[in-house]
Amino acid sequence: MTTYAIVNQKGGVGKTTSVISLGAFLAEKFRVLIVDLDPQANATSGLGFERHPDRLTTYDLLLKESAAEAIKVAHPHFRIDVLPAAPDLAGAEVELVQAIGREYRLREGLEALQERYDYILIDCPPSLNLLTVNALTAADQVIIPVQCEYLALEGLSQLSETVKMVRRYLNPTLEIRGLIMTMYDGRTNLSRQVVEEVRSYFPGKVFRAIIPRNVRLSEAPSHGEPIGIYAPDSSGALAYKYLAAEIIKGDRKL
Amino acid sequence: MTTYAIVNQKGGVGKTTSVISLGAFLAEKFRVLIVDLDPQANATSGLGFERHPDRLTTYDLLLKESAAEAIKVAHPHFRIDVLPAAPDLAGAEVELVQAIGREYRLREGLEALQERYDYILIDCPPSLNLLTVNALTAADQVIIPVQCEYLALEGLSQLSETVKMVRRYLNPTLEIRGLIMTMYDGRTNLSRQVVEEVRSYFPGKVFRAIIPRNVRLSEAPSHGEPIGIYAPDSSGALAYKYLAAEIIKGDRKL
Numbered sequence: 001m002t003t004y005a006i007v008n009q010k011g012g013v014g015k016t017t018s019v020i021s022l023g024a025f026l027a028e029k030f031r032v033l034i035v036d037l038d039p040q041a042n043a044t045s046g047l048g049f050e051r052h053p054d055r056l057t058t059y060d061l062l063l064k065e066s067a068a069e070a071i072k073v074a075h076p077h078f079r080i081d082v083l084p085a086a087p088d089l090a091g092a093e094v095e096l097v098q099a100i101g102r103e104y105r106l107r108e109g110l111e112a113l114q115e116r117y118d119y120i121l122i123d124c125p126p127s128l129n130l131l132t133v134n135a136l137t138a139a140d141q142v143i144i145p146v147q148c149e150y151l152a153l154e155g156l157s158q159l160s161e162t163v164k165m166v167r168r169y170l171n172p173t174l175e176i177r178g179l180i181m182t183m184y185d186g187r188t189n190l191s192r193q194v195v196e197e198v199r200s201y202f203p204g205k206v207f208r209a210i211i212p213r214n215v216r217l218s219e220a221p222s223h224g225e226p227i228g229i230y231a232p233d234s235s236g237a238l239a240y241k242y243l244a245a246e247i248i249k250g251d252r253k254l
Numbered sequence: 255m256t257t258y259a260i261v262n263q264k265g266g267v268g269k270t271t272s273v274i275s276l277g278a279f280l281a282e283k284f285r286v287l288i289v290d291l292d293p294q295a296n297a298t299s300g301l302g303f304e305r306h307p308d309r310l311t312t313y314d315l316l317l318k319e320s321a322a323e324a325i326k327v328a329h330p331h332f333r334i335d336v337l338p339a340a341p342d343l344a345g346a347e348v349e350l351v352q353a354i355g356r357e358y359r360l361r362e363g364l365e366a367l368q369e370r371y372d373y374i375l376i377d378c379p380p381s382l383n384l385l386t387v388n389a390l391t392a393a394d395q396v397i398i399p400v401q402c403e404y405l406a407l408e409g410l411s412q413l414s415e416t417v418k419m420v421r422r423y424l425n426p427t428l429e430i431r432g433l434i435m436t437m438y439d440g441r442t443n444l445s446r447q448v449v450e451e452v453r454s455y456f457p458g459k460v461f462r463a464i465i466p467r468n469v470r471l472s473e474a475p476s477h478g479e480p481i482g483i484y485a486p487d488s489s490g491a492l493a494y495k496y497l498a499a500e501i502i503k504g505d506r507k508l
């Protein structure tokens with residue numbers, strides 16, 4: 001059983017797209033739970049779940065009002081379970097500011113489900129706030145999507161600093177599993193330069209599978225389907241399929 | 255004098271790119287101040303300012319430790335002044351949680367500078383947290399960059415809800431000035447559909463200038479130059495130039 005936190009405070013780099021795409025390919029062979037910890041709830045809606053004001057969400061888990069078992073929804077079509085998010089998650093940081101052990105809420109909440117899944121993927125908001133720290137504390141390993149853009153490089157040192165702090169104070173075995181290069185555009189020098197730069201900054205940690213810019217990936221959420229279902233022969237689907245195989249292979253060695 | 259907050263909680267939609275590009279074109283005719291309120295400090299670095307641990311930032315303004323005058327830096331090459339950001343801004347929300355009037359900190363801090371500028375542009379983080387609420391409380395009007403992607407549609411109703419709440423409790427004259435459609439790719443149906451959808455959701459509010467996807471825009475920050483300097487004949491530069499003209503023309507009518 002491995003829990004991955006998909007993290008990057010830079011916005012729009014492909015966190016949600018990676019959680020949905022990778023999660024769905026892993027679910028072809030393994031039992032997968034997706035945890036949506038972003039108040040935008042894009043992973044929840046990108047998998048086709050409508051907004052429901054009365055539904056329990058990860059907000060209720062963090063505030064200890066409900067158990068994960070009660071919050072979990074099984075996907076009607078694909079073999080993926082989801083802990084959905086909702087906008088009220090945005091208030092959790094301030095609501096928990098006085099709570100002792102506030103960083104451990106998600107970790108404790110997921111304990112009851114650990115035995116049931118081979119993979120748990122946590123989608124994070126574009127921030128290094130308490131929600132992301134909860135994900136890093138609950139996770140075994142971190143996966144960092146990095147857009148092949150200059151501005152995406154800026155935040156990487158701060159992100160690895162945050163991972164170090166969480167490892168020291170909250171989760172001693174937390175490791176960076178790897179970085180996924182996303183929205184790669186082979187026609188521009190910029191993409192190549194960014195990949196080189198990230199490889200030199202994180203030697204041996206950049207996944208071989210590089211995700212190309214592919215419009216099918218941005219269409220898929222409007223159909224509520226992962227890319228492997230929506231456009232299985234697209235370049236985006238193939239890249240995430242390779243990534244899933246790379247992760248599975250690497251996990252065997254662990 | 256108009257203060258604009260450039261806001262969208264969805265990540266990576268072109269907030270920073272719009273602040274820098276638009277700000278620089280407005281600065282050709284007017285006195286412009288850019289306020290960076292994002293802990294990622296992308297507007298600060300995208301304009302060529304190096305990270306400086308001892309420099310005063312908008313964090314010091316929010317915590318009332320320094321006056322805007324002391325924080326302000328003049329750009330060495332372009333006629334733009336900047337209130338730079340820094341990563342410690344991320345802590346402001348929790349640090350100000352008990353403070354009465356915490357939403358008015360930026361508004362009060364900028365009062366001393368109002369007379370000096372024709373335009374103040376505030377770059378916001380990808381969130382609807384206290385930093386963004388400070389920007390909305392300090393602003394006269396809101397500009398919303400919207401990426402031509404399906405997931406970018408999801409958060410618009412929540413964003414307009416937040417603007418309504420700020421108008422009711424904190425800033426009674428706040429208005430949505432307009433929405434900028436960004437990263438438009440004419441080859442895909444998706445872009446056209448998203449533009450149509452946003453136009454029907456915000457009738458009369460979508461700027462006529464549409465920003466195309468243009469690699470020059472993503473290269474410019476690595477040179478620390480606005481698009482109008484880095485690649486003045488690019489499609490990205492022309493689009494932002496039209497946008498600046500549209501805003502200036504609209505402001506005359508106000």
Ligand SMILES: Nc1ncnc2c1ncn2[C@@H]1O[C@H](COP(=O)(O)OP(=O)(O)OP(=O)(O)O)[C@@H](O)[C@H]1O
Binds near residue numbers: 038221403405
């Ligand atoms: N490889 C790709 N090619 C083309 N479009 C992509 C790709 N990956 C993601 N997208 C699109 O780019 C946008 C940003 O991706 P996504 O929402 O997954 O990023 P994110 O990091 O989760 O954003 P946020 O920071 O707001 O949570 C979305 O509209 C998505 O559909």
Ligand SMILES: Nc1ncnc2c1ncn2[C@@H]1O[C@H](COP(=O)(O)OP(=O)(O)OP(=O)(O)O)[C@@H](O)[C@H]1O
Binds near residue numbers: 012126436437465
């Ligand atoms: N029209 C465009 N064409 C191509 N690339 C663009 C365009 N606008 C912005 N970009 C690039 O897309 C990425 C996201 O843009 P930007 O950082 O301005 O968005 P943002 O909304 O400020 O992100 P965040 O939510 O992280 O603050 C950046 O790498 C930027 O250089």
Ligand SMILES: [Mg+2]
Binds near residue numbers: 017042123124
């Ligand atoms: Mg996301």
Ligand SMILES: [Mg+2]
Binds near residue numbers: 270296
């Ligand atoms: Mg930005």
